[in-house]
Amino acid sequence: MTYIALLRAINVGGHTVSMERLRGLFTELGYKNVRTLIASGNVVFDAGSKKPTALEAAIEKHLGKSLGYGVSTFVRTHEEIAAVVGHEPYPRSVIDKAHALWIGFLKEAPGADAARKLAALRCATDDFCVHGREVYWLRHVTSSESKIAGNSVERALGAALTARNITTVKKLAAF
Numbered sequence: 137m138t139y140i141a142l143l144r145a146i147n148v149g150g151h152t153v154s155m156e157r158l159r160g161l162f163t164e165l166g167y168k169n170v171r172t173l174i175a176s177g178n179v180v181f182d183a184g185s186k187k188p189t190a191l192e193a194a195i196e197k198h199l200g201k202s203l204g205y206g207v208s209t210f211v212r213t214h215e216e217i218a219a220v221v222g223h224e225p226y227p228r229s230v231i232d233k234a235h236a237l238w239i240g241f242l243k244e245a246p247g248a249d250a251a252r253k254l255a256a257l258r259c260a261t262d263d264f265c266v267h268g269r270e271v272y273w274l275r276h277v278t279s280s281e282s283k284i285a286g287n288s289v290e291r292a293l294g295a296a297l298t299a300r301n302i303t304t305v306k307k308l309a310a311f
């Protein structure tokens with residue numbers, strides 16, 4: 137089965153990992169057909185396991201030991217990534233006028249309280265829509281112009297996430 141691992145803290149904050157090394161680390165775990173997409177921690181691989189949570193745990197443990205720091209890992213099947221791309225949280229006309237649409241990937245769907253806290257962050261420049269284990273973040277301005285930062289979203293949700301722009305997610309779906 138084909139999976140996509142979305143890694144947090146790869147090639148940001150002083151942690152640099154070449155894509156060749158990252159592919160090697162996944163191969164060491166016994167995964168096959170390992171490929172990477174752009175240098176931000178997107179790894180596509182084949183694995184016999186049908187338990188994404190077990191894959192997440194194994195990848196986090198191996199990367200932590202090999203790299204010397206924790207790497208939160210969010211695993212999705214190829215079908216799940218395609219569904220993320222296919223979901224339309226906002227009308228196309230709204231997305232087209234916005235600066236960017238980002239997808240935040242979580243390990244678990246947020247509860248009602250967390251979703252309410254996230255909704256409280258909505259403002260003229262940023263909007264959020266929770267759908268399953270993903271948060272769709274519509275930005276009407278650039279990241280530097282926004283009053284909302286990723287850590288604010290994580291605090292509201294009470295959970296770590298990793299975010300990718302919709303262009304990258306579409307590429308992963310087509311990979």
